Amino acid sequence: MLLVLAMGAGVWTVIVAISVTRVPLSVRVVRSVTLSVKENAYVDAAQAIGASGTRVMVRHIAPQCMAPWLVLATAHLGSVIILEASLGFLGVGVPLPTATWGNMLGGTVSAGLFPRWWMVMFPGLAITITVLAFNLFGDSIRDVLDPKLRGRT
Secondary structure: OOHHHHHOOHHHHHHHHHHHHHHHHHHHHHHHHHHHHOOHEEEEEEEHOOOOOOHHHHHHHHHHHHHHHHHHHHHHHHHHHHHHHHHHHHOOOOOOOOHHHHHHHHHHHHOOOOOOHHHHHHHHHHHHHHHHEEEEHHHHHHHHHOOOOOOOO
């Protein structure tokens, strides 16, 4: 929020503000998964037969890191949508000629149009449905890609 206030409202400012808050979380998770996969026997076996570090990373470690990263990315999509809508609602997001859900909600409140409930309900409902859809999509990706959950119904 301070970054947006310091740099002014704009699309790139919102992108930078969201990236600064989300990228470290993703990097931390991917790093921990990579360190745990690196300790597996098949990585040691690939290194023992003379595979290069790049080949080991691309063929053995990276595919094992994709499933957690995809689940994390879909979870982040929902929180990023809510964060952008919050910034737009507060008036520090994307400038007003650009239509965003946060601008729609903020414009309704600033215009004093609360008796017109549909102007608040439909953007809020769209945000809720979209975030829920991304979360359910992430759960289904996890169920499909996680080998520990394949035998369960």
